[in-house]
Amino acid sequence: MINLKPHEFLTAWSQDEFSRRPLAVGRMRLADGRFEFSRFWNGTEESRRFNPIESLPETPHAIALMTDSLPDSWGRSILARYEQACARRDERQPHELTETEVLTTIADSERMGAMRFSPEQQPESFVGTSPTMLPRKSELEAYAELTAAFEQKRLLSAATLEPLVRAASALGGSRPKIGFVDGSGAQWIAKLPSIYDTRNMGAWEYAMTRLAMRAGIEVAPFELIDGTIFATRRFDRSPRGRRHYFSTRALLAADRNHEPRSYLEILMIIEKVCRDKVPEVEQLYRRVAFKMAISDGDDHLRNHGFLLSESGWHLAPAFDINPSPSIEHLCLTWDEHCKDYDLEGLLGAAPFWGIAVERAREIVADVRRAVSGWREEAAEAGLSRAEIEEMACAIRC
Ligand SMILES: Nc1ncnc2c1ncn2[C@@H]1O[C@H](COP(=O)(O)OP(=O)(O)OP(=O)(O)O)[C@@H](O)[C@H]1O
Numbered sequence: 001m002i003n004l005k006p007h008e009f010l011t012a013w014s015q016d017e018f019s020r021r022p023l024a025v026g027r028m029r030l031a032d033g034r035f036e037f038s039r040f041w042n043g044t045e046e047s048r049r050f051n052p053i054e055s056l057p058e059t060p061h062a063i064a065l066m067t068d069s070l071p072d073s074w075g076r077s078i079l080a081r082y083e084q085a086c087a088r089r090d091e092r093q094p095h096e097l098t099e100t101e102v103l104t105t106i107a108d109s110e111r112m113g114a115m116r117f118s119p120e121q122q123p124e125s126f127v128g129t130s131p132t133m134l135p136r137k138s139e140l141e142a143y144a145e146l147t148a149a150f151e152q153k154r155l156l157s158a159a160t161l162e163p164l165v166r167a168a169s170a171l172g173g174s175r176p177k178i179g180f181v182d183g184s185g186a187q188w189i190a191k192l193p194s195i196y197d198t199r200n201m202g203a204w205e206y207a208m209t210r211l212a213m214r215a216g217i218e219v220a221p222f223e224l225i226d227g228t229i230f231a232t233r234r235f236d237r238s239p240r241g242r243r244h245y246f247s248t249r250a251l252l253a254a255d256r257n258h259e260p261r262s263y264l265e266i267l268m269i270i271e272k273v274c275r276d277k278v279p280e281v282e283q284l285y286r287r288v289a290f291k292m293a294i295s296d297g298d299d300h301l302r303n304h305g306f307l308l309s310e311s312g313w314h315l316a317p318a319f320d321i322n323p324s325p326s327i328e329h330l331c332l333t334w335d336e337h338c339k340d341y342d343l344e345g346l347l348g349a350a351p352f353w354g355i356a357v358e359r360a361r362e363i364v365a366d367v368r369r370a371v372s373g374w375r376e377e378a379a380e381a382g383l384s385r386a387e388i389e390e391m392a393c394a395i396r397c
């Protein structure tokens with residue numbers, strides 16, 4: 001781990017598939033346990049291209065854009081256990097990791113989006129780089145065993161945990177997952193079964209993602225491996241390099257994933273940063289209708305985001321599409337107050353979204369038609385009749 005002293009700075013760089021070279025965009029250091037930006041380079045053509053901050057409704061502090069460069073609970077739990085294992089090995093007391101340690105320990109190659117970091121004194125060396133390769137698909141089963149041992153809180157050595165630190169600690173979300181590469185070298189994320197699962201989460205995510213695709217929702221290429229592992233190709237990587245990605249949590253400068261917010265705020269982001277707004281607004285509306293139809297109430301702010309492509313900022317492909325029978329409403333409101341699973345109500349709200357009622361009806365009809373095939377999709381994913389019927393309470397079409 002790099003041990004930066006509180007007064008030492010990191011340089012934040014933007015380097016995506018279109019950058020001729022990395023562009024220094026910020027200078028940051030830890031203050032009172034939190035990062036602060038001491039400077040942000042604005043105004044160059046390159047920084048205007050990637051930096052959505054200037055056009056946002058309420059300009060969040062630039063530091064909010066670092067949210068996605070840091071892991072969520074899964075990655076953080078790996079790093080915490082790794083620190084304990086290192087402390088045992090080195091015969092010292094473990095300590096709680098600082099945000100700088102988290103930022104600098106996670107693998108640079110796995111970091112979300114196209115931000116990179118270097119110590120200010122060594123601008124040529126990005127933190128978190130490592131010569132070791134990411135796992136291959138054929139190794140996923142072994143990693144599933146390792147993550148199960150991890151979840152069971154078995155005593156694992158630092159050396160055993162190192163591959164997990166490398167492949168998994170940068171990723172967002174709370175479920176066990178790791179990054180891997182396919183035969184062509186493309187990066188994927190594998191969501192692994194958890195010992196706490198009460199159903200086959202991978203198979204359900206696969207079935208629901210197939211339905212979403214049928215309902216006209218854009219998703220990244222995905223597959224179901226060994227009947228239980230849901231894998232998705234990373235949309236923030238291309239054969240040419242990285243792509244900038246910011247979650248709506250980052251863009252709205254929210255402190256928590258589950259902060260109570262509204263889809264209308266995501267519409268404001270679209271309004272400010274997307275060029276061709278109508279298809280993006282309709283796509284978001286379609287996603288909300290779909291989430292209502294499958295009771296996907298885990299639609300928090302880090303489960304939506306925006307991606308920078310050659311044609312500018314767009315909604316990122318949808319991900320984490322899961323039925324949640326135990327959650328009774330959406331996380332985000334779809335008008336000023338309401339977050340109910342209510343397709344008729346959503347139709348009534350179409351004018352607030354700037355969508356003509358006739359068009360809204362078409363979108364909701366597409367969603368209903370696609371979702372009506374849920375039993376077949378679930379069976380295709382290998383789910384049993386009993387598992388399917390148990391889910392019936394969550395699906396409305
Ligand atoms: N295809 C993809 N390409 C790039 N990044 C992705 C992709 N799918 C997911 N992600 C990123 O990985 C993170 C974790 O994925 P996901 O939300 O599916 O996991 P999760 O553990 O189920 O999350 P949660 O804690 O919300 O239940 C997302 O927040 C997103 O940043």
Ligand SMILES: [Mg+2]
Nearest residue numbers: 173302303320
């Ligand atoms: Mg998620």
